[in-house]
Amino acid sequence: MATHTLSVLVENSPGVLARVASLFSRRGYNIDSLAVGPTENSEISRMTIVLNLDGHALDQVIAQLFKLINVIGISEMTDTDSIKREALLVKIKAKPSEREKVAAVVAKYNGVIVDESDASLTIEATGPSTDIEALLKSLEQFGIKELVQSGLIALERGGVTLADRTLSTSGVAISDPNSATADYQN
Amino acid sequence: MSNQVTGAQSLVKSLEHAGVDVMFGIPGGAILPAYDPIYDSKIRHILVRHEQGAGHAATGYAQVTGRVGVCIATSGPGATNLVTPIADAAMDSVPMVAITGQVPSAAIGTDAFQEADIRGITMPITKHNFLITNPDHIAGAIAEAFHIAGTGRPGPVLVDIAKDALQKMTDFKWPTKINLAGYNPKTKPASQAIRDAAALIAQSKKPVLYVGGGVIKANASKQLLQLAELTGAPVVTTLMARGAFPDSHSLHLGMPGMHGTVAAVTALQKSDLLITLGARFDDRVTGKLSTFAVNAKIIHADIDPAEIGKNRFADVAIIGDVGEAMTALIPALEAEFKKSKPDLTQWWNQMGSLRSKYPVGYDHPADGSVSPQYVIERIGAISGPDAVYVAGVGQHQMWASQFVKYEKPRTWLNSGGAGTMGYAVPAAMGAKVGLPDATVWAIDGDGCFQMTNQELVTCALNNIPIKVAIINNESLGMVRQWQTLFYNSRYSNTSLESKRIPDFVKLADAMGCVGLRCDTTGDVDKVIKEAMAINDQPVVVDFSVFRDAMVWPMVAAGTSNDDIMVARETAPDWDSQEL
Ligand SMILES: Cc1ncc(C[n+]2csc(CCOP(=O)(O)OP(=O)(O)O)c2C)c(N)n1
Numbered sequence A: 001m002a003t004h005t006l007s008v009l010v011e012n013s014p015g016v017l018a019r020v021a022s023l024f025s026r027r028g029y030n031i032d033s034l035a036v037g038p039t040e041n042s043e044i045s046r047m048t049i050v051l052n053l054d055g056h057a058l059d060q061v062i063a064q065l066f067k068l069i070n071v072i073g074i075s076e077m078t079d080t081d082s083i084k085r086e087a088l089l090v091k092i093k094a095k096p097s098e099r100e101k102v103a104a105v106v107a108k109y110n111g112v113i114v115d116e117s118d119a120s121l122t123i124e125a126t127g128p129s130t131d132i133e134a135l136l137k138s139l140e141q142f143g144i145k146e147l148v149q150s151g152l153i154a155l156e157r158g159g160v161t162l163a164d165r166t167l168s169t170s171g172v173a174i175s176d177p178n179s180a181t182a183d184y185q186n
Numbered sequence B: 001m002s003n004q005v006t007g008a009q010s011l012v013k014s015l016e017h018a019g020v021d022v023m024f025g026i027p028g029g030a031i032l033p034a035y036d037p038i039y040d041s042k043i044r045h046i047l048v049r050h051e052q053g054a055g056h057a058a059t060g061y062a063q064v065t066g067r068v069g070v071c072i073a074t075s076g077p078g079a080t081n082l083v084t085p086i087a088d089a090a091m092d093s094v095p096m097v098a099i100t101g102q103v104p105s106a107a108i109g110t111d112a113f114q115e116a117d118i119r120g121i122t123m124p125i126t127k128h129n130f131l132i133t134n135p136d137h138i139a140g141a142i143a144e145a146f147h148i149a150g151t152g153r154p155g156p157v158l159v160d161i162a163k164d165a166l167q168k169m170t171d172f173k174w175p176t177k178i179n180l181a182g183y184n185p186k187t188k189p190a191s192q193a194i195r196d197a198a199a200l201i202a203q204s205k206k207p208v209l210y211v212g213g214g215v216i217k218a219n220a221s222k223q224l225l226q227l228a229e230l231t232g233a234p235v236v237t238t239l240m241a242r243g244a245f246p247d248s249h250s251l252h253l254g255m256p257g258m259h260g261t262v263a264a265v266t267a268l269q270k271s272d273l274l275i276t277l278g279a280r281f282d283d284r285v286t287g288k289l290s291t292f293a294v295n296a297k298i299i300h301a302d303i304d305p306a307e308i309g310k311n312r313f314a315d316v317a318i319i320g321d322v323g324e325a326m327t328a329l330i331p332a333l334e335a336e337f338k339k340s341k342p343d344l345t346q347w348w349n350q351m352g353s354l355r356s357k358y359p360v361g362y363d364h365p366a367d368g369s370v371s372p373q374y375v376i377e378r379i380g381a382i383s384g385p386d387a388v389y390v391a392g393v394g395q396h397q398m399w400a401s402q403f404v405k406y407e408k409p410r411t412w413l414n415s416g417g418a419g420t421m422g423y424a425v426p427a428a429m430g431a432k433v434g435l436p437d438a439t440v441w442a443i444d445g446d447g448c449f450q451m452t453n454q455e456l457v458t459c460a461l462n463n464i465p466i467k468v469a470i471i472n473n474e475s476l477g478m479v480r481q482w483q484t485l486f487y488n489s490r491y492s493n494t495s496l497e498s499k500r501i502p503d504f505v506k507l508a509d510a511m512g513c514v515g516l517r518c519d520t521t522g523d524v525d526k527v528i529k530e531a532m533a534i535n536d537q538p539v540v541v542d543f544s545v546f547r548d549a550m551v552w553p554m555v556a557a558g559t560s561n562d563d564i565m566v567a568r569e570t571a572p573d574w575d576s577q578e579l
Helices: A016-027 A058-066 A096-108 A129-142 A162-167 B007-017 B029-040 B051-065 B083-091 B118-125 B135-150 B163-167 B191-203 B221-231 B262-270 B322-339 B345-357 B372-383 B395-403 B424-434 B446-452 B455-461 B477-486 B504-510 B521-533
Strands: A002-011 A030-038 A044-053 A071-076 A082-092 A112-116 A121-127 A144-149 A153-156 B004-006 B022-025 B044-047 B069-073 B096-102 B128-132 B156-162 B169-171 B207-211 B235-237 B252-254 B273-277 B297-302 B316-319 B388-391 B440-445 B467-472 B514-518 B539-544
Touching (some): A002 A058, A016 A058, A016 B118, A058 A071, A096 A112, B004 B007, B007 B029, B007 B135, B007 B169, B022 B424, B029 B156, B029 B163, B051 B083, B051 B424, B083 B118, B083 B156, B096 B163, B118 B128, B128 B135, B135 B156, B135 B163, B156 B163, B191 B273, B191 B316, B191 B322, B207 B221, B207 B262, B221 B322, B235 B262, B252 B262, B273 B322, B297 B322, B372 B388, B372 B440, B372 B467, B372 B521, B388 B395, B395 B440, B424 B440, B424 B467, B440 B446, B467 B504, B504 B514, B504 B539, B521 B539
Parallel strands (some): B022 B044, B022 B069, B069 B096, B207 B273, B235 B252, B273 B297, B440 B467, B467 B539, B514 B539
Antiparallel strands (some): A082 A144, B004 B169
C-alpha cells in the first residue's frame, strides 16, 4: 500500500463528483480523503484525492480518471514539491480545571479555541496531516466528543500552476504511461 | 432571420446536422415533443417493438457502417430498457448516441411519473452522458455527443433531455467548433514508441500479431495486412477482430481465447513478443493472467491510454490510432529489417504444425441428427465473404466465429464484451439498415432468439429483409455445456423444449416473415439456398440440431491457456511438439 495525492481539475458541472466517486468505487480504488472546492476560475473545480493504492498502479488510476470527459488536468502532489494541509474542528470535554493545559497543547499546534461552553471546548487547527494527527493524539486525554476533518488539500510550490500546465492548448501530452509522476492532460 | 424554434426542433435539426440518416426508437410522454418534428424530418425513424431492440439496432448499424448509431426512447422504463444495449456498446466500444426524454425539469428528483435518473444509471456504462434542462444547450450537447461517441475509443453517449426543454423556444445554432477542455484524444503515436517497437520486433524470434477489435474500429485492415506480410509473423484475431485479417491468409492462425484454435492460443503462450494491436488482454483471451504468455515482451498499441498496463504490463506502449501506429511502424521496421531480419522458420514450423494438426473441427452426431457446426459452416460457405454474420451469445456464437470464414472487416458482429443474449436479431436489423444491399444473417440460439425476436415484426413492416438461422438445440446450450463439464451433467434449468414450443415457423409467419424448417443434414444446403432466394421478406429458418454438441477447443474459465483441451479430457499431444 502506498499513499498518493492527486490534484484533479474538473469542469464545474453537475454530476462530476458522482462520476469520480462512481469510477473509484467500480474499479475498486480506495479513497482516503477527497476534498472539492471552487478555484480561481469559476468554471473549474479542484479535487484533491488521497489514495491508498494496493496493486493498482497510480498510472492506471490517472488514466481511468482521464477518461472522464469532465476531467481536465491531473497532477500528483509529492511531499517535496507541494504544500499539503488539512483542517480540523474538534470538540473536547475539557473540565474547567484542564483548560489551561488544553490551551498549551492547542498553542503548540497553532490551533485556536473557537467555542467554549460549560461542557466543551471547540478547537480549530490547520496543518500538515502529521500535525493534525499529533494534535488529536494530545487532545485524546481530555475526551474527544466530536470531530470533523476537511480532507487534504494541496498546492504546488513555486510559480507554476496546474491550470497553466493543463489548460494551455499545447500542454503536456500524455507521455510516458509508466512514469508515475507524469502530468496527464488531454 | 430569426432561428427561433422549439427545443424539440432544435434537437431534430441538430441530429440532421450531425449527419444522422436513421434512428431507432419508441415514443412516450417525455420524448413526445421530439416526435412531432421527427414526423417532418428527412431522418428515417424506425419504430421498434422494444427499446432494447432500438439500442442493439443502433449498434448493428454502427458496426457495419462505422458511423454513429442512434436510438431514442422516452423517460423511465423507456430509458431503462436501453441500459442493456448501452452497456453492450460500452463493452465493445461501439459509437452510439442514445437520446432519452426526461420528466420536466421542475419534476426531476420528485419521483415523478416515469422518472428514472438515467444519467446516474448510465454513468458507469457510457463514455459520457448529459442531462439537458435548458433548450439553449440542446444543439451543443448533441454536437458534443456525436463527437465524443465517434472519436478516440468509440463508445455510447446518452443525452437525457427534460420535456420542458424540448417544449420551450430557443435560438437554433449548430456549433462550428467543439471545445471540450477535457477531451482531446491523441491519435498520432509518439515516434520514440514506434522506434522502440520496431527495435523489439527486429529482435524477436517468436513474434505474434495479437489483433483486437480496435483494428476494425480504426479501419486499419490494410495496414495490418502490410505489417503482417512485412514481419511474416503469425496473426491471431480475437472474437472482436474476426474479419480484420483474412481467414484464408497463410499467416493467420485463427482466434485465440477460451474457444480459440490450439495454434492461436499456443502462439500467444509461447511467444517472445506480442505485437498487440487494439486488443485489451481480456480474461477470455488470457485465461489465468499470471500464466499468460509468460516469456513474451509486450508492445501494446491502443488509442485508450487506460488500456495500457491495465491487465498486462506493456514494455512498449504506443498510444494513438492503431492505423496510424501501423503506418508509422512499417517504414521503421523496414529500416530495422535492412540491418537484420530475424529468421522465423523454426517458429513457423512449430505453429504451422499445430495449425495443421489441430484445425477447428467437429464430428457428425452418431444419432444421425444435424450437426450445428455443419449448419453454420454451410451458411458461411453458401453466403460467402460479402455477407454480414451477426451472432447471439452461446455455443452458436462460438461456432459462428470458428466455422464461418471471414475475409473482410465489419462482416462479423457479435456481443463480445458483454455477452448479451438477444443481441442478434435487432443488431442484424440495424446492420441491414446500414447495408441494405448486403445479405445479413443472424445466427442465433433458440434461447437468444426468444429474448428479442419481436423485432422481426419491425423488420417485416419496414422492409428490412434479414435472415435468421435459429440453431435450435432446445437448450441454453452453452450453459448446458458447462453443466456437462463442471456440474456432473445436472441440467438445472437449461432445457428450453423449443423443438416443441414455440413453433418457430408459425411464429415467423405470424410476424410477417417466411418461416422454414430443416431437420436433416441432407436438407441443409437446400434450405439455406431457399432462404438466400428470398429477398423481399425476412426469413427465419428453424434448424433442428444435435442437443449435445460442444464447443471445442476450450480453456476452462480461470485456468491457464496451457491447459487447453481439444475435446473432453483431451489435451493436445504436446509431447510430439517441440515448443
Ligand atoms: C441476457 C443474458 N442472460 C443470460 C446469459 C447467460 N448465457 C450465456 S450463453 C446462454 C445460453 C444461450 O442459449 P442459446 O441462445 O440457445 O444458445 P446456445 O448456447 O444453445 O447456442 C446463457 C443463458 C447471457 N449471456 N445473457
